[in-house]
Structures are given as structure tokens and as C-alpha cells.
Amino acid sequence: MLSKRLYDWIDLRIGAREIVKKELTGYLLPKKINEWYSLGSVLMVIFGLQIATGMLLMVYYVPDPEKAFKSITFIMNEVPYGWLIRLCHAVGSNMMVAVLLLHMFSVLMMGSYKSPRELNWLTGFILFCLIQGISLTGYLAPWSQLSFWATTVATNSAAAIPVIGPYLVEFMRGGKLVGPPTLGRFFALHVAVLPAVIAALVGAHLFLLKRTGISTPPSGVQQSRNPWPVESYRYESHPGGIPFFPNYALQDLTSISVYFAVFLAVVFFAPNFLFTPDAFVPANPFQTPAHIKPEWYFLANYQTLKIFPSELLGLSVQVAAMTLLALLPFLDRSPERNPLKRPLFLVCSIGGILIWIGLTIWGHYS
Amino acid sequence: MTLLPQHTRFRRRATFGALIFTLLAGPQAATAATAAAGEQPxxxxxxxxxxxxxxxxxxxxxxxxxxxxxxxxxxxxxxxxxxxxxxxxxxxxxxxxxxPKEAEVPAFCGRCHPGVMKDYLLSAHGKALGKGGPNCVTCHGNHRVVKASLELINEKNCSRCHSFERARTIRAAMQQTESYVVGIDARIAGFQAEGVDTDRLGKGLFAIRNRFHTLFHEVDVSLVKRESARIDAELGKLDLELKAIEDARARRRVVGGFVVTGLLLLAWLFHLLKKTYD
Structure with missing residues (x-):
């Protein structure tokens, strides 16, 4: 057969069979591995789709305040399937944040951030910040009333920082007010700097995953404690586990298909679920729309600032919360990973998540 | 080492500090928002x-x-x-x-609404300007200027100066066209809020509505009826274009339904296949 001959030809040159055995069929995962572990693969697919749709959008998008809105309108209405590409990109950015939050939630609940996986958590946390950053910078691109004023609000908040605040605002905007230099900066960050940094960090995240090995889910096993403290480097292998290919690859494909079903349901049936009408009005620096709000994943931060008597205090609380989350593996050093055997952790984490959800809802209706 | 001016060094330190802060706070800090969004004065x-x-x-x-x-x-x-x-x-x-003084009001508003001013000045209302007749703000309001619509022709407004009977007949003659205009306007606004390029349709409706509004100052009932019928025909063309957009979007939803169902079936298939290996 031609395919076998081709495979043999490639194998002879690069040892393809050996790679397949080591990385796919011979790559064993924990027996009790669950569906939550496939969210990483889903995120990789989403990121790939964002890059692909972003590249296609760049064919027609013009990062110039005079032309940006018109170019988006042209993509949405004139370019064949432009509406689909643009909606996939816009909805995809929101879905990416949502899936990333679920991924972090599963890592949190299964204690997979614990030693020796501190660096996995840290790179993942930085990726979380960068994904929000890339969403924020992309938000300005359509140069609509929504994007213009949301960016004005977002950049303005940095003014609350003592001494350097005003300089930081000007630095981010490239001027006193949001204008053409802001679009230039945000566009460069959105299409060049942040994707490259994110891709590099995804690589680092995967490298760390490969070096430490997949963590065993803590539920359903008798021993859910980490061998801690770690004395020397050790790869966590899973003898007798299930092979990545075809077993878990099929789970990945199942999760990816379910994700695409949900994602495309939003794209086809509720594309404006995430947009307000201001998203389709060209930016007007002299007309402030009423009730301008940041994206849903920033609503908790938005509300936090409003409930504290000073913005600086609100910002400090957020910085403290984010620092705590970033350094969690260094602070939570208990070897136990089963959440049911960690009541204090469970109360704190569920409480924190409920506060975040509450602030988000409050921010939406405030 | 080059000696930098004091303010330049401070700026560099401030920028470095800002970057450190931004890294720590992440985009969280950057999205902080105040309720008073309107920073632009x-x-x-x-x-x-x-x-x-x-x-x-x-x-x-x-x-x-x-x-x-x-x-x-x-x-x-x-x-x-x-x-x-x-x-x-x-x-x-x-x-x-x-x-402006009372008699100057039509010219004041007419700088931006010259066509309406012309219609008004030719109307019975315009001819009574300065003789106790109404000017623009009498019906349209001054600072709280309301969108021109048939709602303005009402008993409360008209009976301040004269009987409502004739105005009632004219209003009834234009009611159907007005509803048509309002309906098409709402559909265009709905599409615009969904990202559809409604610029041409909006301009088309704007021109038709302006023509229709010239009748608002007209008191010849038969002329109002004739002109309203012509305007209805033009609105019909816009209606057809809007229906074409609605049909295209309905087709998209049908395709979307098939795609989503296909993906769910695919997910189920992968799940079953995985079970065979477990």
C-alpha cells in the first residue's frame, strides 16, 4: 500500500515509529484520568483557531482609526464568510477565557499545582494573564463605541496608582487620550507581541508537563498524597496506565467536538450574546455611551474598584488576590491533594469562586 | 554612562515601575473602571x-x-x-x-433643517408666524426636542390653538405609512445592532422619511393621501431588501443547526469509540 510505503520511507529517515511509540501509543496516562484533563487540548485548539481566524481577518482589517470600523463592517457584510471568521474570532476569545478558567478550576480542585508542579501552575497563571491581555488589546481593534470607551475606562484605571499612574496611562495610550497611537500599540501587542509570548509560554507549559509527567487524579485512589518534599527530579510515570493514543486522544476529540458544538451554537444562534449595540457604532470620542462595561471576565475587577472607597485600595486588593493565586503552590505546601480531605482549602477556594461570580453578576447589573 | 536629565530618569523609573506593577496586576488592573466612563470632557x-x-x-x-x-x-x-x-x-x-426671539426660531432651526423650514413657512402655521401662530418649538419642544413623528399631531398639542378635527383626518391618512416607517426603522436598527451594514438602507429610509415628514405641515387631505401611497410603495422596496437579509440569516441558522448536531453526533461517536478501547 502507498501509505505504508510512505510511512516506511519517513520512518527510515526520522525514526517515526519510535516517536509514535514513545509519544503516542507508549505514552501512558493514569488509569483514573478524567475528562477534565482534556481541557488543555481544547485550549490548544482554541488558540490555534484564534491564530487562524486572526490571520484571515488581517487580510482585510485596517488598523487605522479612520478605516478600522469600516474594514470590520466590510468583513462582516461583504467578504465571503467574513461574518463567520470574525464571529469565530470574537466569540472564540471569550470561549478561550471561559475554558481557561475551567482548566484552572480543575487543576485547583485536583491539587495538580502542588510540588513538583509549581512551574506548571506559574506558567499557566501567566498564560491566563496574557490571554486576558490579548483579549483586552483585541477589544479596541474594531474601533467601535464599545471598544473605544471600554479601552478609555480600562486604561484610565491605571491613573489610580500613586505617582506613576498618570505616566502609565499616557504610556499605554501613547497620548493623553485614547487615539490613533493607542490603536497602533494595542494592534502591535495583539497580533505580534502577545501571540509570540503566549506561544512560547504554551511551549514551556507543555515542556514542563512532559518533564514532570501527568499528575494522577486524587479522587478514586487510596493514596492521594504527594510524595513531598521532593528530594530529586522524578518523572511521574504510570505503568499499566492507558495509552495516550488511541484511548485518551479519543477523549480529547470528544471534548473538542463538544466544545465546537457549544462554540458554533453561540456563533450561529446567539452571536450578539456577547456584544452590546454600541459594538456596531463607530467610535465617537465626543459621545460617551451610557452604561459602558468591560468584558464579562473583567466585571469582578470593575465592581471591586467600585465598592472600595478609593480606587487605589481596590487595585491593591486585586493585586494581592492575583499574587496569592500566582504563588498558591508555594503557599499551599500540604501534600494532600484530595479536595474532600482539605476542608479549609475547599472552603477558601469555593468561597473565592463564589465571591468572583457574585462580583461579576453585581458588576453586570450595577 | 550618559547623564540623563532628572525628569527623564524619573520617567524611566516610573515606566519601569509601571511595567512591574502591570505584570503583577496583570490585565486585571488595566480593566479597572470607574462608573464615570466619560473621561473625554x-x-x-x-x-x-x-x-x-x-x-x-x-x-x-x-x-x-x-x-x-x-x-x-x-x-x-x-x-x-x-x-x-x-x-x-x-x-x-x-x-x-x-x-433666538420667537419670530427667529424657524430660521434658527432651519440652519440644519432647511427643507422642513421651507415646508413650515409655506404652511398655515408658518404663515401665522409672528401673529400668534406656532413656531418649531411650540410642537417639537425646545431643549427636549423630540423625534418628528405622527405622535406630535395630537389633541393636546393642536387644541391649544384650534380644533383637532382637521388634524385628526390628516393624521389618520398618514397613520399606515407612519407605522410602516417605524416598523422598517426598528428592523434596520435591529440589524445594525447585530453588525449588518445598514448604512444604505438607513440613508434610504432617511430620505423617504424626510419626504413623508414634509406632509406633516401639509393641510390638503387628498394630497397627503396620494403622497402617502407613493411613499408606501418606496417603503415596500426597503421591506423586500430587509426580508432578503432576514432570509439569509434564517438560512445561516439552519446550517448552524446541522453543524451543531453533526458535532454532537461526532462527539458521541468518539465517546463510543473510546469505550471500545477502555
């Missing part, structure tokens, strides 16, 4: 008059609820002056006009 007229009592402050509140405010037409568009400079905002050398 409002006109000097509004900033000052909003704080003034009674008749000097009242126009701002009224204006905020007007069609002018909705379309970004601020005080200086009508009253002139320099809205960027509080000190000279009401300086006549900067084009400040102030409030």
Missing part, C-alpha cells in the same frame, strides 16, 4: 450649566433626553460659541448666538 456649556439652578440649569437635563443628544448634537451646534473654552464659550466674537 463634555462641552464647557454642559459642564457649567449643569451646575446652575433653575432656568439656566434646566436645559441641560431636558437636552439629555432629546433626539439632539441622542445624535451628539450639542448646545453649540444651535447656540454657537466655543464649547471648548469655558471663558469664551459665550463670546459673540466666537460665534455665540444665544437664544
Amino acid at each position: 463634555e462641552s464647557a456649556c454642559i459642564q457649567c450649566h449643569e451646575t446652575l439652578p433653575d432656568r439656566l440649569g434646566a436645559p441641560v437635563k431636558l437636552w439629555r433626553a432629546s433626539i439632539h443628544a441622542e445624535n451628539g448634537i450639542s448646545c453649540n451646534a444651535c447656540h454657537g460659541g466655543d464649547a471648548k473654552d469655558a471663558a469664551d464659550a459665550m463670546n459673540r466674537t466666537r460665534g455665540f448666538l444665544g437664544a
Whole structure:
């Protein structure tokens, strides 16, 4: 057969069979591995789709305040399937944040951030910040009333920082007010700097995953404690586990298909679920729309600032919360990973998540 | 090492500090928002008059609820002056006009609405200008200027000066066209809020509506009926274009339904296949 001959030809040159055995069929995962572990693969697919749709959008998008809105309108209405590409990109950015939050939630609940996986958590946390950053910078691109004023609000908040605040605002905007230099900066960050940094960090995240090995889910096993403290480097292998290919690859494909079903349901049936009408009005620096709000994943931060008597205090609380989350593996050093055997952790984490959800809802209706 | 001026070094330190802060706080800090989103300053007229009592402050509140405010037409568009400079905002050398006298109102509004002014001046209302007849603001309001619609022809408004009977007949003749205009306007606005390029349709409706509005000052009932029928025919063409957009979107949803169902089936298939290996 031609395919076998081709495979043999490639194998002879690069040892393809050996790679397949080591990385796919011979790559064993924990027996009790669950569906939550496939969210990483889903995120990789989403990121790939964002890059692909972003590249296609760049064919027609013009990062110039005079032309940006018109170019988006042209993509949405004139370019064949432009509406689909643009909606996939816009909805995809929101879905990416949502899936990333679920991924972090599963890592949190299964204690997979614990030693020796501190660096996995840290790179993942930085990726979380960068994904929000890339969403924020992309938000300005359509140069609509929504994007213009949301960016004005977002950049303005940095003014609350003592001494350097005003300089930081000007630095981010490239001027006193949001204008053409802001679009230039945000566009460069959105299409060049942040994707490259994110891709590099995804690589680092995967490298760390490969070096430490997949963590065993803590539920359903008798021993859910980490061998801690770690004395020397050790790869966590899973003898007798299930092979990545075809077993878990099929789970990945199942999760990816379910994700695409949900994602495309939003794209086809509720594309404006995430947009307000201001998203389709060209930016007007002299007309402030009423009730301008940041994206849903920033609503908790938005509300936090409003409930504290000073913005600086609100910002400090957020910085403290984010620092705590970033350094969690260094602070939570208990070897136990089963959440049911960690009541204090469970109360704190569920409480924190409920506060975040509450602030988000409050921010939406405030 | 090059010696930098004091302020440059401070700026560099400040920028470095800012970067460190941004890294720590992440985009979280960057999205911090205040309820007062409008950092871009409002006109000097509004900033000052909003704080003034009674008749000097009242126009701002009224204006905020007007069609002018909705379309970004601020005080200086009508009253002139320099809205960027509080000190000279009401300086006549900067084009400040102030409030017009009663007989000057049509010319005042007519600078932006010349067609309507012409219709008005030819109407019975216009001919009575300065002789106790109404001017623009009598029916349309002054600062709280409302969008021109048939709603303005009502018993309360008209019976301030004369009987409502004739106006009632004219209003009834235009009611169907008005409903058609309002319906198409709502559909265009709905599509615009979904990202559909409604620019051409909007302009088309704008022109038709303006033609229709010329009838609002007309008192010849048969002319109103004839012209309304012609306008209905033109609205019909816009209606067809909107239906084409609605059909295209309905087709998209059908395709979307198939795609989503296919993906769910695929997910189920992968799940079953995985089970065979477990």
C-alpha cells in the first residue's frame, strides 16, 4: 500500500515509529484520568483557531482609526464568510477565557499545582494573564463605541496608582487620550507581541508537563498524597496506565467536538450574546455611551474598584488576590491533594469562586 | 554612562515601575473602571450649566433626553460659541448666538433643517408666524426636542390653538405609512445592532422619511393621501431588501443547526469509540 510505503520511507529517515511509540501509543496516562484533563487540548485548539481566524481577518482589517470600523463592517457584510471568521474570532476569545478558567478550576480542585508542579501552575497563571491581555488589546481593534470607551475606562484605571499612574496611562495610550497611537500599540501587542509570548509560554507549559509527567487524579485512589518534599527530579510515570493514543486522544476529540458544538451554537444562534449595540457604532470620542462595561471576565475587577472607597485600595486588593493565586503552590505546601480531605482549602477556594461570580453578576447589573 | 536629565530618569523609573506593577496586576488592573466612563470632557456649556439652578440649569437635563443628544448634537451646534473654552464659550466674537426671539426660531432651526423650514413657512402655521401662530418649538419642544413623528399631531398639542378635527383626518391618512416607517426603522436598527451594514438602507429610509415628514405641515387631505401611497410603495422596496437579509440569516441558522448536531453526533461517536478501547 502507498501509505505504508510512505510511512516506511519517513520512518527510515526520522525514526517515526519510535516517536509514535514513545509519544503516542507508549505514552501512558493514569488509569483514573478524567475528562477534565482534556481541557488543555481544547485550549490548544482554541488558540490555534484564534491564530487562524486572526490571520484571515488581517487580510482585510485596517488598523487605522479612520478605516478600522469600516474594514470590520466590510468583513462582516461583504467578504465571503467574513461574518463567520470574525464571529469565530470574537466569540472564540471569550470561549478561550471561559475554558481557561475551567482548566484552572480543575487543576485547583485536583491539587495538580502542588510540588513538583509549581512551574506548571506559574506558567499557566501567566498564560491566563496574557490571554486576558490579548483579549483586552483585541477589544479596541474594531474601533467601535464599545471598544473605544471600554479601552478609555480600562486604561484610565491605571491613573489610580500613586505617582506613576498618570505616566502609565499616557504610556499605554501613547497620548493623553485614547487615539490613533493607542490603536497602533494595542494592534502591535495583539497580533505580534502577545501571540509570540503566549506561544512560547504554551511551549514551556507543555515542556514542563512532559518533564514532570501527568499528575494522577486524587479522587478514586487510596493514596492521594504527594510524595513531598521532593528530594530529586522524578518523572511521574504510570505503568499499566492507558495509552495516550488511541484511548485518551479519543477523549480529547470528544471534548473538542463538544466544545465546537457549544462554540458554533453561540456563533450561529446567539452571536450578539456577547456584544452590546454600541459594538456596531463607530467610535465617537465626543459621545460617551451610557452604561459602558468591560468584558464579562473583567466585571469582578470593575465592581471591586467600585465598592472600595478609593480606587487605589481596590487595585491593591486585586493585586494581592492575583499574587496569592500566582504563588498558591508555594503557599499551599500540604501534600494532600484530595479536595474532600482539605476542608479549609475547599472552603477558601469555593468561597473565592463564589465571591468572583457574585462580583461579576453585581458588576453586570450595577 | 550618559547623564540623563532628572525628569527623564524619573520617567524611566516610573515606566519601569509601571511595567512591574502591570505584570503583577496583570490585565486585571488595566480593566479597572470607574462608573464615570466619560473621561473625554463634555462641552464647557454642559459642564457649567449643569451646575446652575433653575432656568439656566434646566436645559441641560431636558437636552439629555432629546433626539439632539441622542445624535451628539450639542448646545453649540444651535447656540454657537466655543464649547471648548469655558471663558469664551459665550463670546459673540466666537460665534455665540444665544437664544433666538420667537419670530427667529424657524430660521434658527432651519440652519440644519432647511427643507422642513421651507415646508413650515409655506404652511398655515408658518404663515401665522409672528401673529400668534406656532413656531418649531411650540410642537417639537425646545431643549427636549423630540423625534418628528405622527405622535406630535395630537389633541393636546393642536387644541391649544384650534380644533383637532382637521388634524385628526390628516393624521389618520398618514397613520399606515407612519407605522410602516417605524416598523422598517426598528428592523434596520435591529440589524445594525447585530453588525449588518445598514448604512444604505438607513440613508434610504432617511430620505423617504424626510419626504413623508414634509406632509406633516401639509393641510390638503387628498394630497397627503396620494403622497402617502407613493411613499408606501418606496417603503415596500426597503421591506423586500430587509426580508432578503432576514432570509439569509434564517438560512445561516439552519446550517448552524446541522453543524451543531453533526458535532454532537461526532462527539458521541468518539465517546463510543473510546469505550471500545477502555
